[in-house]
Amino acid sequence: MSKLVIVGTVAFDAIETPFGKTDKILGGAATFIGLAAALFKVDSAIVSVVGGDFPEKYLDLLSDKKIDISGVEIIKEGKTFFWSGLYHNDMNSRDTLATELNVLADFQPQVPEAYKDAEIVMLGNLHPMVQLSVLDQMNSKPKLAILDTMNFWMDNALDDLHTVLKRTDVITINDEEARQLTGEYSLVVAARKIHEMGPKYVVIKKGEHGALLFHDENVFYAPALPLEEVFDPTGAGDTFAGGFAGYIARTGDTSFENMKNAVIYGSTLASYCVEKFGTERMENLTRNEVYQRLQEFKNLTQFEIELS
């Protein structure tokens, strides 16, 4: 089993979907990643920052999942990062209603001493220089550095993104972002170009259409489970990344064959995440439920054709 360091936001979200709306609830990339990874009972730590307004109970929730939060800085006089979004009827597009950086604006991540030898580093969606700072604090090059990012950083910090990509082993990115980063419409060609930027493994997330894992000439496709309804997509991508990183940390195996399983676990957990608002479903998800849905994934994708 490998140690896992997670850097990312711990935040407040306010969400509106066709099914309802929430007040400020627990959110943030590192929160979703941590909750997903916690299902694998790995040694994990979150590196993040919150304000004095952040409820103790939310920190307790993470601690109770055995996530080390000594790297979550609390700035008493500051306010926690806040994001608010409105999802449209198709659930595939959303409007950002508010983004208040607050304490995140001057975030200087501090990796706890006990985690500077972690073999797996999960760089959640943040400014590329913050992601880079975490890599710089590690005692040595981690066995696997996984990076998630978004179009905002391509628009506003592309050079920095390229710098951190050179030191990244796995990137998780959505299809539109892969196209933006490379200027290529074909995801096969886009994955190859991203590979040349650094990451040996490229995971392209396609939302309801599943996810693709590329490595050299190999491709693996994990569909998304066809769901009757998606209640709230918030955190699905982070949950996917957390499931991926958690499974890799648990097994300590970074082979392509094992990454296939990691992608399936990521998809499985993401399919649960979207069933309720925010982190609600992930807070109470059991390993038995995970196994049950893994079986559904097998039924969904496995077939027997005799090749003669």
Place this chain on the structure above:
Amino acid sequence: MSKLVIVGTVAFDAIETPFGKTDKILGGAATFIGLAAALFKVDSAIVSVVGGDFPEKYLDLLSDKKIDISGVEIIKEGKTFFWSGLYHNDMNSRDTLATELNVLADFQPQVPEAYKDAEIVMLGNLHPMVQLSVLDQMNSKPKLAILDTMNFWMDNALDDLHTVLKRTDVITINDEEARQLTGEYSLVVAARKIHEMGPKYVVIKKGEHGALLFHDENVFYAPALPLEEVFDPTGAGDTFAGGFAGYIARTGDTSFENMKNAVIYGSTLASYCVEKFGTERMENLTRNEVYQRLQEFKNLTQFEIELS
């Protein structure tokens, strides 16, 4: 092995894509379905109509593939159905530049005597009343009636479409059409509603995102092979249907488990179809090439997770 009757257009297409354009070439739903099904060396017949302008060599091409064309009526004084389309850069959307119905306007399908006992009937995209007429000509209810349709008939002949759907076992339809037919965004819910309209099996084609097969509470997902480039999508959906129908006819097995394989074969053949303009790739495709790509599909989708 079961006999297969295919009704659909045999036509001229003129296609323009970002990679080039063609003059009038061989096209039509029944053509693509027939060429795909021919790879399974099944007893198949096409029921269609062409004009006096239709080249002998195109008919010979179908005959050479052992497709019975005695049900392809030739109206000497008429002109063959013609469709022309322009694909946009993303290859997912197209403009229809011309649709000349010509001899198709008064098409009265005639199922050859020798095929009135066929167990598998593939109703290619046509007016629902033409599809119904083929079912009416069969000696008895076929073992499996497969229907392909499109949004045009939902807009213009919805009642007739519902009539033929009641007598259909399998429908193949794309995602947008499934949503239009049911008014449901969720494909899971849409499939259930279509099931209530008649078809026990619902295949929803999602283009580059693959295809879903629904039956009662069971779902199967066949991804599309991630391709470096799609040269010409024309006929991909018909080729998918032809591969599906051909495999079912070959095996004579209409179980859900076997339909999974049929969907995989359909996806495999469709992935070849789009590599060249029109029918060009399908005309020369070999069974060895098919097996090779089936192996790629296995690598793409099969995984080994121990569930404990």
